[in-house]
Amino acid sequence: MIILILIAFAVLFFMFNVLPITKGNHLWSLLFLAGFILSGAAIIANDVNHFGMQVQSQTKTYHLASDSDKMGVLLYKALGNGQEKIYVYKTSAKQAKPKPTKTSDFSAKITRTKEDSYLKVTTKRYVYTNKWSKLLFGVFGNNREVKHRYYHFYVNKDWYVLSTDQAARLSKLLKTKQTEMKTKIASLVKAKVTQEIMANPSLAADPSKQQALTEAATKAATKQVLDQYVAQVK
Template identity: 30%
Template structure:
């Protein structure tokens, strides 16, 4: 509507100046119309430049996430640094356990990514901030500008548990190669068996009457612990 007001005041100023009878009345009405042109133009500029009549609105959405590769040994959250300063990153994840394709976060300067550790099921929290009109009147006057829902910023917060590991794309590829090495697999298997045996032996000394089911559960827990420790050791050696 503000654009329509500008057009109307422009036409009126021309008409009053050229066709309005009576010099005094013509001058007054022409001046008022020109003031209307100036004021309308000013409001158009401040709405476009400073978002006059608008406010920032933040909408939060959440969704469960899954690691980029299905593995009992680890759950990776992979990211790719953008630029040499690593100020911005693109994170890669899956939206379902059986998804064949991965998805990634937005690659722009207005998007920030954070990772926090939680005990809950891993999920992604997205906070998106956009410009919206403060009132119906503001929308009436400036709706034609196309500024409504204009994007401001976005924050992606990945809530992952302790079973997940955060790796760069390069590190993920290096780790995949190491874990696929047969010699490394044999060494890890041997060390894992020794670790599990030691854990079970120590537990049996404290509880000689431990049931078979309890021993099986202990073996499962000790195996998972060793795998996590071994992977952390591998990751520590990655560049």
């Protein structure tokens, strides 16, 4: 609509400025010129400053699934000098390929948590303030244009945040260290279980408590050994 208004003011200005068809044509020509200028200014203001629009915010929360079936991990790709990162993530273990964060008008933040990992995506968009603004500027197709996306990753404290290159190196390292890794974990678990039983001999007579102790020790030992290998690829 604003384009039609602009054209109409231009035609009327031409008619009343060039073709002396009515008395007082100079006054009318000035009014139509002002209308033409204001219409053009409104178009520029809409394009540059989103005149006639307001910001609408929407937040969605997603479960985060690890990119590895062996450990909790969130991956990213470093861009340029490494300061900017594009995170790739899964919201389901059944998801075939990880989804990347957007590459423009976005920012990402990581917060460590003791809870399950999840992601909050807040999207801010420009929308028309009312039906009249939509009628005027709808021709430009900028309704719901993204202003910014905020990715807030809440990552469990036991997860690793690695670049895709680091993850590839870690995968190769773990393949060559499988036997060593099992031996280290078994040794740490045995030492931990023995220590706990010596401190509390009653555990030796309770198989269920021994099993729980072994499971907890195995989890802690696996994390400890993985930390050592992860440190080698960073």
